[in-house]
Amino acid sequence: MSDMLAVRNAQAVPLAHMPVLEPEAFRRAVLDAVASGARIASFFGRPLPSGRLGVLCALAHDHAGTLSLLGMEAGEEYPSLSPDCPQAQLFERELAEQWGLRPKGHPWLKPVRFAPPRRPGGEPMGSGPCGVMPFYRVGGEEIHEVAVGPVHAGVIEPGHFRFQCRGETVKHLEISLGYQHRGVERALTGGPDARTSHYMETLAGDTTVGHAWAYCQALEALGRVEAPARAAVLRAAALELERLANHLGDLGALAGDVGFLPTQSYCGRLRGDALNMTALLCGNRFGRRLLKPGGTGCDVDERTLDELRLRLDALARDSASALRLLWDAPSVTARFEGAGALTLGDARALGLVGPSVRACGALQDVRRNQPFGVYRYAMIPVSTWDTGDVFARAHVRWMEFQRSVVFLRELFETLPAGPVLRAPGSPAPESVVVSLVEGWRGEVCHAAVTDAAGRFAAYKVVDPSFHNWPGLALALRGQGISDFPLCNKSFNLSYCGVDL
């Protein structure tokens, strides 16, 4: 710990203050921190003038409420952390794919996004089209392989899933993504500019508010300004509305996946009602245009507030009635219980975040552990369950829905007067900031490193799905393959948020 730089959530610090270690010492320091309970929040590289790669690791210390930053400089390879620290594996693969930095001893070195190398003259990691790679295979005459995607049966994003099955039982699932790779993170380098906020709002469409907030917070830290109190409350309202909409939609979809149509039907409509409340704030159902660096792009009047209160009451009432049916139906709970169970140990080892890790019993929530915005002084209780299965993930989401409704009522009652925007100064040069927000799926992490002119030398986005996809793969072990949709929906992870 002593050889790391301790910072708070969204605190900009000069880059020179961050210790930079040799690869072996870096590896040791990160492994020790993770062994003592820290999590890897972000882990990324940027090319240095020397031609070497500057690697930065941000660790989250949930109990201390702090983050710590640590750097490493490497040439072509370094000793891999993954054999001792599974949560590093995807980050290390990403570094290898983007910058050609080889983690020596990595047990699973495969492409993450089938993306072209970012280093000029670099070799692409995948050979051939997206998804073509050596998948893990289980041997034996009784084993068969099921391949699904990238084009799925529903109206959803593309991804490829390989199941190794014995009969109906899944022995292993490997997930290959990258189909949505549109170069958005690469395009953020050199910003901020006029396109930046649109990129942020479309990192993951269903987490527009979560990502926009993480970006705004980073830019406010670099520009030494704090969003006005009124804007802070409006942001929290939008974030909780986003949570309501997505949790409701997924609870309905879970009902649909076990053939329980009444709750599915009602939730489909109710999700829309929550989205329309966000649209009442800013005109857009996903919260586009609402958040701006320095505050919010729009304000609300008393009449709109009254309307929001009325709609929230109706939403809470109708959702309770729709969900009561679900929880009271033994045919539903029997399917939910025991399906896709993860242990807390596995969830922690993989570095899971959000409702997925809270469903394993972890008291882990950025709103509580690394509070930001209004969550610094207004508490929202953390909801947990401890069975780690589909039931737990569904139940945690329902509890969170209820807590968010109560919290929203409070926000609508206590909206402070004053302005909603205070423009930030130009970003501080040669600085680093890590900004965390608890989106509906879990921790949204944005990290920015600025150059001498205050432009983004690197901008790293970690969507909660990046941490959680391996959790879904593990949850499928030993499950019936027909339970895949159910397990999948209980996580409902983002493809575009990972593919970037």
Add this chain to the structure above:
Amino acid sequence: MLKILWTRLQQKHRTTAYPKGPAPELPPRFLGRPKIDMSRCTPDSCRSCAGACPHGALDIGERVRIDLGKCLFCGACEAACPAGVIEFTREYRMAVGRRGELEVQDAAYRLAEALDAKSRKLFGHSLKLRQVSAGGCGACEADVNVLNTVGWDLGRFGIQFVASPRHADGLLVTGPVTENMRLGLLKTWEAVPSPKLVIAAGACAISGGPYLGHPEVHDGCTRLLPVDLFIPGCPPHPLTVLDGLLRLLGRLEKDGR
């Protein structure tokens, strides 16, 4: 069972009366089809809106023009204009049949026309679509999916999203078509039996949207597939999508909507 029936009564009938009745009310701040009033514009002296659009949707050559195929409906150009030349209205009807018709200028906007009689006979009362998500942020998919909820009940028009391209009459494409999804999109297209339709939904599928010009994408599906219907928006509101689909099938003509 009684509990389910009781809940059904509580939840009420929620399907919109549209298109027979009025369309669902849009929020006051909704940004729909922009309107351009050149009589207010002083193009030689002002140029306040120049550079307001970072996505190349705004052209202020001789006249102010907005390309809805590129527009993300962020309202930046409206905010930049001190004279009120550009105004985003709450008009949700925006789908057109040809790429060039997505241009808004100081003149009438031509909405999509219905398919010809032969195609309408084939698709008019039963249209099965395979949706392909080819990049993008997932918001278009989310708001297309909304049409399947009880609030919209797309099935009552005979329109349905199907799992297999073999069962489909056409594709509804979203996303800027990433290089990584190009093959998947083309293979799905080939697997749909002819005659078949292509619908490009959202700024990404029409032009690349926010990712326009990225080497990782193909700036939408228009250069890869023959598009029959363009539905602008980022993402298009479900009402805009539904209006486009019904217009294409000739289901809105008779009552003059």
